[in-house]
Amino acid sequence: MNFNTSEDTIAALATPPGEGAIAIIRLSGRNAFAIAGKIFSGNILQYSSHTAHYGRIVDFQGALVDSVLLLVMKHPHTYTGEDLVEIHCHGGRVVTRKILDLLTDAGAKIAKPGEFTLRAFLNGKLDLSQAEAVQSFISSQNEVAMNAAANQLEGALSKKIESFQKRLIETIALLEAFIDFPEDDLGKEETEKAHTSLQQIVEEMQLLADTFYEGKIATDGISLCIAGPPNVGKSSLLNALLGKNRAIVSPLAGTTRDLIEETVQLGSLHLRLIDTAGIRKTKEMIEKEGIERTMSAMKEADLILFVLDASRSLTKEDFELISSLDPQKTLFLWNKIDLQMPERRFDKAEELLISVKDKRGLSELKNAIEKKIWKRGVPSKEEIIITKERHRKALLASIDFCKQAIHSCEKKASYEFTISDLKKSLEELSCIIGLNISEEILSSIFSKFCLGK
Numbered sequence: 001m002n003f004n005t006s007e008d009t010i011a012a013l014a015t016p017p018g019e020g021a022i023a024i025i026r027l028s029g030r031n032a033f034a035i036a037g038k039i040f041s042g043n044i045l046q047y048s049s050h051t052a053h054y055g056r057i058v059d060f061q062g063a064l065v066d067s068v069l070l071l072v073m074k075h076p077h078t079y080t081g082e083d084l085v086e087i088h089c090h091g092g093r094v095v096t097r098k099i100l101d102l103l104t105d106a107g108a109k110i111a112k113p114g115e116f117t118l119r120a121f122l123n124g125k126l127d128l129s130q131a132e133a134v135q136s137f138i139s140s141q142n143e144v145a146m147n148a149a150a151n152q153l154e155g156a157l158s159k160k161i162e163s164f165q166k167r168l169i170e171t172i173a174l175l176e177a178f179i180d181f182p183e184d185d186l187g188k189e190e191t192e193k194a195h196t197s198l199q200q201i202v203e204e205m206q207l208l209a210d211t212f213y214e215g216k217i218a219t220d221g222i223s224l225c226i227a228g229p230p231n232v233g234k235s236s237l238l239n240a241l242l243g244k245n246r247a248i249v250s251p252l253a254g255t256t257r258d259l260i261e262e263t264v265q266l267g268s269l270h271l272r273l274i275d276t277a278g279i280r281k282t283k284e285m286i287e288k289e290g291i292e293r294t295m296s297a298m299k300e301a302d303l304i305l306f307v308l309d310a311s312r313s314l315t316k317e318d319f320e321l322i323s324s325l326d327p328q329k330t331l332f333l334w335n336k337i338d339l340q341m342p343e344r345r346f347d348k349a350e351e352l353l354i355s356v357k358d359k360r361g362l363s364e365l366k367n368a369i370e371k372k373i374w375k376r377g378v379p380s381k382e383e384i385i386i387t388k389e390r391h392r393k394a395l396l397a398s399i400d401f402c403k404q405a406i407h408s409c410e411k412k413a414s415y416e417f418t419i420s421d422l423k424k425s426l427e428e429l430s431c432i433i434g435l436n437i438s439e440e441i442l443s444s445i446f447s448k449f450c451l452g453k
């Protein structure tokens with residue numbers, strides 16, 4: 001995707017399209033004031049920065065289009081770092097279209113998705129990881145994702161990356177000094193200092209890279225598959241977790257045949273819940289296909305809630321199935337304890353006693369799901385967690401180069417090799433905050449933004 005050149009003044013609707021109390025149209029670039037001035041009743045060029053003005057938008061024949069509030073913000077203290085105008089008009093499809101048409105007729109270009117933020121990045125208002133955080137913040141589905149994005153937007157991730165860089169640069173400087181003055185032999189103590197420092201950096205970078213586990217859960221959510229034999233209350237449980245009657249519940253075995261998927265927010269988790277066909281031997285074609293789908297849904301799921309009926313004994317088939325499950329990603333639920341407590345329990349597996357009918361054990365179930373997923377606990381508000389695969393890859397590459405540097409340090413190879421590896425490690429970190437970044441990568445990042453941002 002090609003963005004407009006920085007010579008262009010860009011315009012876009014910054015609020016969601018459709019009907020609303022107000023809509024905001026943004027205009028950014030060197031001619032923003034002149035262009036807006038062509039269709040606004042007031043004299044924009046005379047306004048002071050960061051002031052709001054009530055006036056009329058008129059077409060080129062002088063006919064009234066809308067009464068609006070117009071915000072004037074002069075560069076460099078603006079979101080994009082350029083002159084910026086916001087037109088707060090009535091939130092209708094036709095009126096916003098009309099104003100945008102007038103702006104383009106007056107010389108503005110329509111902005112591509114993410115183009116305002118791209119300009120903010122290019123003008124040094126935000127670094128790349130902060131710019132990426134803008135979209136993550138807007139699209140976050142839960143508080144953990146929102147906090148992670150907020151920290152990143154505030155520059156916490158950038159600061160952390162910069163601190164790694166600073167320490168790498170210090171080590172490079174130490175080694176370079178030795179190359180420049182080889183007669184001053186780098187003492188054993190100093191070599192050890194460099195070695196320890198690099199090892200510490202690697203450890204800390206690895207810890208940060210590992211937070212991608214939490215980051216992915218927060219941003220992508222998790223898939224949770226409800227499975228088990230027929231008639232144990234799987235669909236009833238789905239409905240209870242959703243708080244609505246989504247799936248058909250019936251005393252007849254084999255009622256649910258296809259997968260039923262719904263998303264729901266459960267505490268700190270964004271869940272994709274999947275109800276499945278009960279697993280049993282059957283000759284019936286459709287049910288058979290349903291059971292195959294159950295099996296693949298179980299394989300793909302992050303977590304399986306394996307439901308059993310506490311009021312009936314387990315069959316040989318049930319046992320076979322249970323022993324084939326991965327205990328790492330399975331919670332066993334004995335349902336219908338309103339009828340009877342289960343006869344037997346498993347030795348090592350995690351099990352819970354519930355009654356969907358009486359709503360017993362459901363809040364314990366929610367806690368158990370959260371605990372099972374957030375293996376290290378729910379991330380705190382201040383915690384810096386990475387949420388982008390791009391960042392994780394760059395960190396891992398940086399770690400690899402750093403490890404190579406440590407290795408050549410240990411082998412007492414020439415310091416040139418160590419320095420060269422450390423510089424590569426540094427470059428990988430730079431990519432995260434947006435130095436050394438190709439246009440292609442920039443384009444792929446910003447094109448995922450919503451329009452007008």
Ligand SMILES: Nc1nc2c(ncn2[C@@H]2O[C@H](COP(=O)(O)OP(=O)(O)O)[C@@H](O)[C@H]2O)c(=O)[nH]1
Pocket residue numbers: 229230231232233234235236237248249250251252253254255256278335336337338339354355356357358
């Ligand atoms: N007594 C009792 N019956 C339940 C409970 N949960 C579900 N049922 C009943 O068990 C039958 C099968 O439920 P359903 O959700 O369709 O099971 P599925 O085949 O596993 O999806 C229905 O008649 C439900 O009303 C429970 O906790 N206690």
Ligand SMILES: [Mg+2]
Pocket residue numbers: 234235236247248255256276278
């Ligand atoms: Mg069912």
